[in-house]
Amino acid sequence: MPREAIALSIPDLSDFARRLGRDLEAADPRPGHLSLLNMIARAAGFRNYQHLRSGAARSLPTPPEPPVPSDPKKLAQASRLFDAGGRMIRWPKKTSIQALCVWALWARLPARQDMTEAEVNRAAEAFHLFGDRALLRRSLIDHGLAERARDGSTYRRIERQPPPEARDLIRALAERQ
Incomplete structure (x- = not known):
């Protein structure tokens, strides 16, 4: 043992x-x-x-871990997918960049609050320009950033700490708005 x-x-x-x-x-x-x-x-x-x-x-308290630096290449790839107003222009092909972009939508959802599908759709519509809000809703669920009731009636953002690249992307997009 x-x-x-x-x-x-x-x-x-x-x-x-x-x-x-x-x-x-x-x-x-x-x-x-x-x-x-x-x-x-x-x-x-x-x-x-x-x-x-x-x-x-x-x-006993443990010492804090040193901050992990973000990957500037990933951040640049994700930033190119957004217009000057901070709206997503197109859906990325790479899964890692998709996950990074979904964090930006996650940040726009209200914390600790149940939302209807229509409310999530409104947030998705304001977030992107390529016209596929269902893709964004599914991606939130698939990447573990939101949960939905079995019947699909309510959605809820899952509170997590964004990775360094996501924090930097969220901050950069907030400055564009």
């Missing part, structure tokens, strides 16, 4: 070493494996190793 990796964040290494040293001095014979694990957990501020494993360590 593979072992579970347990992340341990130690904000004050000096205090950790002091506490661990005290526990090691108090141990009469050399501590065994489990005793040593308990000492490490206590020095890190947990009751024992089981408390550390229970997920308490996972609740």
